[in-house]
Amino acid sequence: MxxxxxxxxxxxxxxxxxxxxxxxxxxxxxxxxxxxxxxxxxxxxxxxxxxxxxxxxxxxxxxxxxxxxxxxxxxxxxxxxxxxxxxxxxxxxxxxxxxxxxxxxxxxxxxxxxxxxxxxxxxxxxxxxxxxxLGPEPFDIKDVKPLLSKLARKTIPIKAVLLDQTFVAGLGNIYVDEVLYLSLIHPETPADRISESQLKGIISNSVKVLSMAIKSGGSTIRSYHPSQGIDGGFQTQLNAYGKENLPCPRCNHGMRKIFVGGRGTTFCPRCQKNPSLPYVIGITGPIGSGKSSVLSFFGERGYHTLSGDTIVKNLYHDKKVQELIIKLFGNNVVDESGNIDKRFIIDVIIADEYKKRGLEKILHPRVEKAVVETLKKAHNDDKIAIEMPLLFEAKLDDYCDETIYVDIEDSIQAKRLAERRLPLATLRALNTGFDALRDKEKATYVVDNSSSLSKLHKQLKRILR
Ligand SMILES: [Zn+2]
Known part of the structure; x- marks a missing residue:
């Protein structure tokens, strides 16, 4: 268009x-x-x-x-x-x-x-x-106050308001994504939460983006036929639009695509935080590193806690998930009491990468959905701690303000795992796909859990909000 x-x-x-x-x-x-x-x-x-x-x-x-x-x-x-x-x-x-x-x-x-x-x-x-x-064009807006009072009466996402030509004229899907990216504003931010200085930023970035686009002849060249010699030079200057999964030019985090009011929307989940969501801290680390001790630490200090294991456990009782798992693993995956047999699943996926991926395809989007639902229900000033073995792989770090990687020495990890009933080799095999080095690099904090609980707490207290 x-x-x-x-x-x-x-x-x-x-x-x-x-x-x-x-x-x-x-x-x-x-x-x-x-x-x-x-x-x-x-x-x-x-x-x-x-x-x-x-x-x-x-x-x-x-x-x-x-x-x-x-x-x-x-x-x-x-x-x-x-x-x-x-x-x-x-x-x-x-x-x-x-x-x-x-x-x-x-x-x-x-x-x-x-x-x-x-x-x-x-x-x-x-x-x-x-x-x-039509509303005014960004070029003609000298005073943002009248627009600000219009925003104050709206709770719909700011992106939807900016696309509404009666509010401002001339911003379409591509340019709204660019403008919000430059303004560090999450596209789903409720309009009434936009401050005067943010609105000023939106307008000046709109002028900047539109002027640049005009200078280079627009960006959606395929949808019209200028006579000769004009090309869509602006497309090479886009930061957000169409850049799903590419690194954010500002912070390197993966760009993410969502739908806002039915329109495809790309943004950086790290640079563009939604202020209507609560503060979230994500906890990850290898099996046996003691993530759950970290989760309890936050739980005891007023955080709402959410654990990946619990979400998955609940999913195994979901009818639709059961159906999909039986389709993938066969009828033997159901135990005598009619429940999903986790041990059976573990035995299969250790040897079968294809089935492991299949299982992740069933679980990851549903885990994400469960997390998002919890976040949306939470109160704005709540604090939430999420513990998830594959936090980064499942891209759930997008919803986290900060992340903690729980590190542990190999020998201590082996000792702790030995206390569990599953053999070490099995647990380690389950950990494939988990990339310790990369995750450690990505995390906001790394805590070491190789010694006592009190030493762990001492490190965590520094992180606490
Ligand atoms: Zn970014």
Whole structure:
């Protein structure tokens, strides 16, 4: 979908081609492109000369003599093709063709046919719909106070507000992601939580992003057809949009894609924190490192605690999960009392990497969902500690403000594991996919749990909020 910078680019290209040209005839191949009477549209524009082209929001405005104006909105797939010589027949998606007195022609082509044209007049076009419904363009906003008081009455995500053209005009999906990235604001931040200085940041970053995009000719080049020689240079400057799973240019954390109001949204979970979520600390480390002691430490100090093991245990009782696990492992995975046999699963996945992956595919998204649901239900000033063996692998660190890696000396780990009923080799095999070095590197804190509990607590007290 062409956004403001693309429309600005189209305007600049078209201006060079059509200003000063006299319209000889207007052929309308798709009546629905014209809002109002198509016959009247064609008749009014006949014999008129195009004197100027302007743009407001994503509307192109053709100014003609006798104070006549027509507006054009490209919507999803609208394009203009300029022909130096009018054609005998036009493409099947041609909706409107303007033929000029010098036998050149301008074709409006729209495969999806959502684009619109509307006749208006110089006196009324800015004060009547659709232009009268548009909010100000970021370029024209000098004082953010009126917008701030509008935000204060909304609890929907800031991204949805910025996409609403009645709030500000000209920001589409790509640029909103870029602007929020630069402004360090989570796209789901409730609008009423945006401060005045954040809004100022949003507006100045909007100006910056849009100006840069205009300078390089827009970014969604494939959705329109500028005549010659313009390329979508801005795409190479995008930080957020379309960068899912790539490292954040600012902090190196993986960029994440979510859906906000049905629109694909990419952001950095580390740089763009959602202030309506509680403070979360994530705890990870190898099997037998004593993650649960760390979790209890926080639990005893007023944190809500959440453990990956408990979530998985609950999932094993979920009907849908049971079905999927039986499909993957066969009927033998069910024990005599009708429950999922964890020991059976462990024995299989140690030897079968494919089944292990299959199990993770079943569990990881559901564990994430359970965590997110807990976070969304939690009160804003709650503190939450999450203990999860594969915290980083399951990308749950995205939801954590800080993370702790619980380290342990190999010999002590072996001793602790020996106290459990499973053989060491089994537990170690289960730990594949767990990358200690990388996780240690990623974690905010590393604590050592090779000696006494009191020494562990001493380290944790320094982390405590
Ligand atoms: Zn980042």
């Amino acid at each position: 062409p956004e403001l910078p693309e429309v600005e680019t189209i305007k600049n290209i078209l201006a060079k081609l059509v200003i000063g040209k006299k319209i000889l005839s207007v052929e309308i191949f798709n009546r629905n492109t014209i809002e109002g009477d198509p016959f009247d549209f064609a008749k009014t524009l006949k014999e008129k000369t195009i004197s100027k082209l302007t743009r407001i929001g994503k509307f192109l405005i053709f100014h003609l003599d006798e104070e006549i104006i027509f507006l054009s909105h490209l919507r999803m797939e609208g394009k203009y093709f300029y022909h130096e010589q009018m054609l005998e027949t036009y493409d099947k998606h041609a909706c409107v063709v303007f033929t000029f007195s010098d036998h050149s022609a301008l074709e409006y082509n729209d495969t999806r046919k959502f684009g619109l044209m509307k006749l208006s007049s110089a006196a009324t076009y800015q004060t009547s719909p659709p232009l009268s419904n």
